[in-house]
Amino acid sequence: xxxxxxxxxxxxxxxxxxxxxGVMRQARARLEGRAGAGIRQPWRDLRKxxxxxAITPHGTGWVFRAAPLLLAxxxxxxxxxxxxxxxxxxxxxxADLFAVTALLALGSVALALGALDTGTAFGGMGASRxxxxxALVEPTILVSTFALSIKAGSTSLGAIVTATADNPLSVIxxxxxxxxxxxxxxxxAETGRIPLDNPSTHLELTMIHEAMVLEYAxxxxxLVEWASAMRLSVLLGLLAGLFxxxxxxxxxxxxxxLAVASIALVLxxxxxxxxxxxxxxxxxxxxxxxxxELLAGSFLLALLAVAASFFLA
Amino acid sequence: xxxxxxxxxxxxxxxxxxxxxxxxAPPRARLHLAGWCTAAAGAAGAAAGxxxxxxxxxxxxxxxxxxxxxxxxxxxxxxxxxGGVFVAITGVVTVCAAIYGIGYCAHGLDGRVFQAVLPLFVxxxxxxxxxxxxSTFLLAWELMATSxxxxxxxxxxxxAAVGRAGLWYAVMTHLGLVTILAGxxxxxxxxxxxxxxxxxxxxxPPAAKTVAFLATFAGFASKAGIVPxxxxxxxxxxxxxxxxxxxxxxxxxxxxxxxxxxxxxxxxHVGPAWWWLLVLAAGAASALFGILQAIVTxxxxxxxxxxxxxxxxxxxxxxxxxxxxxxxxxxxxxALALAAALLHVVNHAAFKTVLFLxxxxxxxxxxxxxxxxLGGLRTRMPYTTVVFAxxxxxxxxxxxxxxxxxxxxxxxxxxxxxxxxGVVGVVTMPLxxxxxxxxxxxxVATFVKAFGVGFLARPRSxxxxxxxxxxxxMLGATALxxxxxxxxxxxxxxxxxxxxxxxxxxxxxxxxVSGELALRLAGVSGVISPxxxxxxxxxxxxxVLGLVRVMAARRARRAARLWDCGAGPMSARMEYTATSFAExxxxxxxxxxxxxxxxxxxxxxxxxxxxxxxxxxxxxxDRIEHRLYDPLIAAVTVLGLGARKLATGSVHRYLxxxxxxxxxxxxxxxxxx
Numbered sequence: 001x002x003x004x005x006x007x008x009x010x011x012x013x014x015x016x017x018x019x020x021x022g023v024m025r026q027a028r029a030r031l032e033g034r035a036g037a038g039i040r041q042p043w044r045d046l047r048k049x050x051x052x053x054a055i056t057p058h059g060t061g062w063v064f065r066a067a068p069l070l071l072a073x074x075x076x077x078x079x080x081x082x083x084x085x086x087x088x089x090x091x092x093x094x095a096d097l098f099a100v101t102a103l104l105a106l107g108s109v110a111l112a113l114g115a116l117d118t119g120t121a122f123g124g125m126g127a128s129r130x131x132x133x134x135a136l137v138e139p140t141i142l143v144s145t146f147a148l149s150i151k152a153g154s155t156s157l158g159a160i161v162t163a164t165a166d167n168p169l170s171v172i173x174x175x176x177x178x179x180x181x182x183x184x185x186x187x188x189a190e191t192g193r194i195p196l197d198n199p200s201t202h203l204e205l206t207m208i209h210e211a212m213v214l215e216y217a218x219x220x221x222x223l224v225e226w227a228s229a230m231r232l233s234v235l236l237g238l239l240a241g242l243f244x245x246x247x248x249x250x251x252x253x254x255x256x257x258l259a260v261a262s263i264a265l266v267l268x269x270x271x272x273x274x275x276x277x278x279x280x281x282x283x284x285x286x287x288x289x290x291x292x293e294l295l296a297g298s299f300l301l302a303l304l305a306v307a308a309s310f311f312l313a
Numbered sequence: 314x315x316x317x318x319x320x321x322x323x324x325x326x327x328x329x330x331x332x333x334x335x336x337x338a339p340p341r342a343r344l345h346l347a348g349w350c351t352a353a354a355g356a357a358g359a360a361a362g363x364x365x366x367x368x369x370x371x372x373x374x375x376x377x378x379x380x381x382x383x384x385x386x387x388x389x390x391x392x393x394x395x396g397g398v399f400v401a402i403t404g405v406v407t408v409c410a411a412i413y414g415i416g417y418c419a420h421g422l423d424g425r426v427f428q429a430v431l432p433l434f435v436x437x438x439x440x441x442x443x444x445x446x447x448s449t450f451l452l453a454w455e456l457m458a459t460s461x462x463x464x465x466x467x468x469x470x471x472x473a474a475v476g477r478a479g480l481w482y483a484v485m486t487h488l489g490l491v492t493i494l495a496g497x498x499x500x501x502x503x504x505x506x507x508x509x510x511x512x513x514x515x516x517x518p519p520a521a522k523t524v525a526f527l528a529t530f531a532g533f534a535s536k537a538g539i540v541p542x543x544x545x546x547x548x549x550x551x552x553x554x555x556x557x558x559x560x561x562x563x564x565x566x567x568x569x570x571x572x573x574x575x576x577x578x579x580x581x582h583v584g585p586a587w588w589w590l591l592v593l594a595a596g597a598a599s600a601l602f603g604i605l606q607a608i609v610t611x612x613x614x615x616x617x618x619x620x621x622x623x624x625x626x627x628x629x630x631x632x633x634x635x636x637x638x639x640x641x642x643x644x645x646x647x648a649l650a651l652a653a654a655l656l657h658v659v660n661h662a663a664f665k666t667v668l669f670l671x672x673x674x675x676x677x678x679x680x681x682x683x684x685x686x687l688g689g690l691r692t693r694m695p696y697t698t699v700v701f702a703x704x705x706x707x708x709x710x711x712x713x714x715x716x717x718x719x720x721x722x723x724x725x726x727x728x729x730x731x732x733x734x735g736v737v738g739v740v741t742m743p744l745x746x747x748x749x750x751x752x753x754x755x756x757v758a759t760f761v762k763a764f765g766v767g768f769l770a771r772p773r774s775x776x777x778x779x780x781x782x783x784x785x786x787m788l789g790a791t792a793l794x795x796x797x798x799x800x801x802x803x804x805x806x807x808x809x810x811x812x813x814x815x816x817x818x819x820x821x822x823x824x825x826v827s828g829e830l831a832l833r834l835a836g837v838s839g840v841i842s843p844x845x846x847x848x849x850x851x852x853x854x855x856x857v858l859g860l861v862r863v864m865a866a867r868r869a870r871r872a873a874r875l876w877d878c879g880a881g882p883m884s885a886r887m888e889y890t891a892t893s894f895a896e897x898x899x900x901x902x903x904x905x906x907x908x909x910x911x912x913x914x915x916x917x918x919x920x921x922x923x924x925x926x927x928x929x930x931x932x933x934x935d936r937i938e939h940r941l942y943d944p945l946i947a948a949v950t951v952l953g954l955g956a957r958k959l960a961t962g963s964v965h966r967y968l969x970x971x972x973x974x975x976x977x978x979x980x981x982x983x984x985x986x
Contacts (some may be wrong), residue, residue, distance in 0.1 A: 048868070050864050050865050051866045052866065053870070053871055054865070055871050055872075055873045056870070056871070056872050056873070056875070057873055057875045057876075058875055062691075063691070063769055069854050069857050069858055070516060072854075073853035076853040076857065077846075077850055077853045091849055092831070092840060092842075093832075093840050093842025094841075095840050096839075096840070098721050098841075102711050102717055105757060107752075109757060111710070111762050113764065113765050113769065116766065116769050116770060116889070117691075117873070118875060119688070119689075119769070119770030119883065119888045120887070120888070121889060124770075125889060127765060127889070127894070128897055129479075130896075131758035131894075132898050133759065133888045134754055134758065135898065136751075136756045137749070139747040142750035143743055144752065144863060146731075146743055146746050147729075150728070153351075153726075153837075154838040155728065156623055157840065171340075207433040210535055218865070219861050272950050276573065288897065289897075289900060303743055303744075304738075306731075310731065
């Protein structure tokens with residue numbers, strides 16, 4: 001059954017990610033008093049981009065061409081192994097929280113190298129900023145992982161989620177709350193949302209992700225956009241799974257449990273997405289050099305989570 | 314003599330043959346003869362090391378006692394699995410470096426002395442981990458230091474910086490030797506014998522143990538390039554010929570880690586916990602400081618040198634954690650941490666060989682090490698670009714690279730220690746995890762910079778534009794090292810159980826990991842499968858590629874202009890350079906790095922408003938060197954200049970000194986006796 005679960009996850013993430021982006025845009029539009037483009041607009045955009053001719057800008061090479069593939073590939077692997085629908089991953093040796101964060105980082109690195117390969121000032125700027133954020137986010141991820149894995153005695157994501165699902169009340173302990181806030185900030189940083197990066201801007205002073213993908217067009221751009229939507233939904237799904245594992249199917253779950261888990265996943269990620277979008281409406285983007293302060297704060301929360309897990313145990 | 318001894322003797326004999334060949338062979342044949350003999354020595358050394366690890370697991374140790382070779386003490390050798398690991402690393406690195414050297418030395422480095430000293434250096438590095446007595450160890454250590462100094466100075470006639478680097482290296486390495494000597498002599502005096510067997514069996518008072526440990530640790534740390542004793546490293550590596558840098562960085566610095574493990578964990582039997590917290594703190598400080606300096610430097614080989622400081626720092630974090638856990642009686646995680654440290658030594662050696670050798674190819678082809686002047690090598694040096702990419706991926710601890718595996722193992726040992734490690738452990742371990750994570754993140758940024766700015770985009774200078782691919786020997790050796798990296802990355806399951814034997818020398822009777830396809834930790838829960846990660850990644854990329862092929866419009870790719878904001882074609886000057894790439898991180902870590910910038914404005918004559926020229930200079934100096942070494946050197950200089958007045962050239966004065974010295978000595982003797 002684990003293969004079915006993993007396939008379901010990939011399908012859900014692959015198909016649902018653009019819809020999630022659509023929902024978030026629609027929520028923002030409504031709150032800002034606009035009608036919005038409808039939640040299927042990201043899919044329509046992807047279809048349009050797929051039909052266009054692929055373009056190779058002058059002076060770019062294999063790194064530029066391979067980057068979108070690697071970005072989408074790493075995201076798909078992560079979507080298959082993290083516990084979104086089922087805790088029973090078919091790739092047991094991959095579903096480790098360290099491995100998953102490292103795979104996501106590999107995707108970012110691929111995109112940053114693709115951006116540097118163009119040799120434009122925009123590409124270099126985006127790559128440099130992305131790597132800065134990535135380097136500062138890493139400690140928070142690992143230390144909050146540390147806090148969560150002490151409880152489960154393992155860094156395997158399935159084990160952590162199972163431990164929380166077996167003892168749901170443990171979520172309201174200080175350990176989980178502190179780690180949840182820390183990981184939420186990290187998620188925002190990794191997916192490039194306000195207040196760290198503005199996904200809908202094209203202003204060179206503010207952009208990180210957009211600066212890197214400026215030279216991509218056609219199917220390549222479609223891949224990049226699809227992959228970043230998938231990263232957003234995987235990370236939101238992971239956050240929901242780690243701290244609110246209600247409904248996730250355990251090992252040897254039947255079709256019914258998988259169906260329930262799927263509905264739960266869609267609901268949870270949808271709600272989180274809308275919350276994130278609503279939050280973005282009321283916030284402004286931080287200055288780039290204020291971002292480290294935010295990330296240092298999240299690192300401190302993660303450290304406190306570890307300390308709490310020891311002293312409360 | 315068993316198989317280990319035979320292979321080890323063959324390796325040392327090959328070194329001797331290579332040195333002789335370099336001295337007597339005619340210039341034409343010299344390079345090939347010496348190079349291939351050294352490579353053979355490396356291969357035999359690697360085989361001996363592997364055999365020592367495997368055979369000693371079956372209970373057969375090799376040892377030798379040659380009383381006539383050295384007056385008074387004789388030479389005592391023994392190869393256990395711990396030493397075997399380091400001998401094997403040295404051997405493999407030597408094979409790559411020696412073959413590379415055949416191509417690299419063809420222009421200007423084919424001199425008799427240089428070619429003859431290289432095998433001696435290799436021999437010294439093979440003997441250090443095999444030494445089984447204090448005198449043998451110190452002798453091999455000194456031979457290693459001196460021969461590497463000669464190799465480092467190879468190009469001193471071409472660049473003045475080589476001489477200064479040599480001076481720093483000579484002073485630091487010999488101060489290190491002095492402290493190691495002092496520490497081991499204290500130890501041997503207390504133990505009443507100088508063979509490692511006697512040292513192991515000795516019972517010393519705690520104070521003497523602490524003196525022995527701290528003194529040797531200082532010396533070993535300076536060899537490993539640990540902060541604040543790292544200053545020689547970023548000077549020496551850039552100035553040494555590239556294959557010598559590779560040997561120094563991938564094989565020689567490991568001896569520092571070996572020394573700490575051998576003396577601290579093996580001979581001194583772990584000792585108190587605070588020693589190991591000190592080791593851990595020194596390791597953590599160097600990991601962070603090293604990688605921070607690496608990201609702001611734009612000299613490719615200097616960047617790699619600082620990265621060595623970072624990686625050896627991570628190794629010492631592992632060693633320190635192992636000692637701390639052992640002192641806290643957590644034997645399972647102690648063995649795990651030591652295995653992680655040893656695996657990181659192996660991995661670091663593998664990717665640093667690739668990186669230094671390919672940096673050497675870049676230097677060979679362009680004549681510059683400055684990343685700000687490189688770029689665009691992808692089209693001109695395609696193979697070097699690919700191997701450097703492999704090295705950079707491995708060095709940045711991302712899957713499917715090899716350093717990812719060892720850092721994962723290290724993090725696992727730290728995480729699983731917390732429930733039993735007490736309050737000190739709970740405070741230190743999360744901080745250690747944070748340090749490892751931050752240094753891993755910064756390492757990613759560093760190697761994206763090194764690869765992205767150095768090899769991709771368009772050339773930023775005429776030299777980079779004229780670059781061409783390296784000769785076959787250089788490429789082949791680098792590719793060999795890169796395939797070693799790939800093997801370590803995909804099948805660590807073959808290497809780690811073998812390292813368990815080396816860990817067993819210190820913490821006997823513990824299996825560290827198990828499993829064929831996945832790395833399964835023994836005693837604690839944890840599993841990872843690098844091979845599976847790589848396969849899954851490959852499958853996903855192929856699937857995405859297939860999806861694009863099916864879904865996308867079937868039209869050929871079109872070449873187009875880059876987006877230039879409508880301002881005409883982009884020039885190379887508009888590209889991000891290494892300096893500008895690192896600027897945000899430099900600004901974030903402003904307080905630690907303390908960068909210096911200087912703006913000089915020259916106004917047009919008789920005008921306060923019109924500017925003729927603005928000159929901007931930015932530099933990030935090594936702050937520890939600035940704060941610690943500069944005042945020290947200044948003080949010594951003042952002392953030296955002051956002491957000049959003592960020696961005026963007057964014979965009367967010197968006779969006076971002699972008279973007063975003799976009288977003083979006699980008075981002291983009379984009073985004390």
